Amino acid sequence: MSPDATWSIGELAERAGATVKTVRFYSDRGLLPEAARSGGGHRRYGPEALDRLRLIRSLRTLDVPVPDVGRVLERDDALEDVVAGKLRELGTQLTALRWREAALRLLQDCPPGERAERLRLVGGISTPPSTAAMAAFWRSWLPPRLPSRLVAAIVDEAVPQPPDDPTPAQVLAFARLHAFTSGPCTGGDRGQPEAHRTGTGYRPAVLYDGLREAFALASPDLRAQRPPRPGEALDCFVSAHAGALGTRDTAAFRRRLGVQLAAEPRIDHYWQLVAELTSPPSGPREPTPGAAHDWLRAALDASDPRPGRRTREPSSSTNC
Template sequence: MSPDSMWSIGELAERAGVTVKTVRFYSDRGLLPEGVRSTGGHRRYGPEALDRLHLIRSLRTLDLPVPEVGRVLDEEDTLEDVVARQLRQVGSRLAALRWQEAALRLLRDCPPEERAERLRLIGAVSVPPSTAALARFWRRWLPPRLPARLVSSIVEHAVPQLPEGPTPVQVLAFTRLHAFVTAPCPGPDNGRPAAHRPDGGRPAVLYDGLTEAYALASPLLRAERPPHGGEALDCFVSAYARSRGARDTPAFRRALSGVLAADPRIDHYWKLTGEIIGPSEPTPGTIHDWLCAALDDQLARQAG
């Protein structure tokens, strides 16, 4: 096509339903190459420019950044990959907005004397919130030299995920939980149970067994069954016995009950976790308490 038979920048803008400024913007950024220049040095565009301009506008309607649009047009990246990245970014923004809404409601509805403290808690958490501090807490708290797959499994079950649409109560619980795990742990053992000490046996064997015992007990808690003996309790006790190279005997069970009763506890962590995930889903902490109660109940029945 000769320059005189092609469209001027104004004609292209009119056909596309946009302003001349818009066409010039995309042209200057290399998204809309001009066909040729007229004898007077003016830009001229062919029909293919109209199709390309429509595609650019469609991609920009999805709020894709100009560089991302350019990569799609130049086939440096697929539309599927660009859309997937954009979806992740939109999801992150939505999560941040939902968190901010719930946090604002929390501040609006709380008593005035509590507002400063709650604002401090909220300000210490990133937006959208991250559970990285909770994961670090567990990786520090667990005994050293546990297998990586076991550590990952424990962290996955112990770290609660904030719901997509959190309530003000869940926001408050999460910020308090974040403050708890980032505060210094009191005491020489940093709140660790006896099983974490050098003479505590083989922690990897213990935690493998506890994972199985918790899985067996979890449905019982969901069904609101009272603590009682059975497969879950036997698995629980066996985990401690095997980790110490001992036999599961009545004497061992009595001694274990005393050890567990004297162990440091992180009840505050599990209480806040329960407020985040809701009462219908048992936490590892509530499962552990249920199994300890089942052991004590069994010993009491045998003594009676």
């Protein structure tokens, strides 16, 4: 073909293996350059239009939207961004499909008497799953006027990230977590500890900063499955409570703190479900803040030297 030769729209379509309708569609959107118009006003296309049409069709085969195709044709550096965006979109779609498959297996494998309840739970979550209800729960449950950076850190640590490829058991755990955090509260005062209540003398920001440090110090012991024991983690835990009240860490304070913590409402069910959701296929579980808090409470009880001391009894869990 000579450099000056041109093709009609039908000839271009034939050379590209496309339909005339397809060529006209992309041409009308300014994606195909016209070399000239015939005397009768018909479009004529040169070799560059064939190369561009082939590129357009390759991108459309990958399901790249027409506006993004235009970006790729206009800018040399746009292809990388478009490909990255499509990969993110496909990742979301694949995750949604894996969650649906696991949910269907959950329903398929459960006893018939449990199927209706599980269907109700699974029907309450989206795919891919959203953790918005859990984040809202924690922002509501935490004491007011905490610094925003501390709230963000606590929510990030307390709200689990759903796995991309869940097992049926993990789908059930997530569905129960969603129902737990989005349902109505039961129990007085929203099931919150004394430190959240006004008029108790606590400085919650001081407490929660210290608790996060204590939980981090206790985590190696939990991973190693060591029994609760005195040490740096427990000292930090008690110091957080003492500092929040503006008092000192003494034996008498530890005794009072142990009694107070044993009587407070708890949300053990939440942390149990988090552990089920985030448990690896093999090996020890990654400790949750709830597990670290339990370990430190048990260490506090174990550090009480009084004879005949009362061992800690599990307190009731509230739905809040």
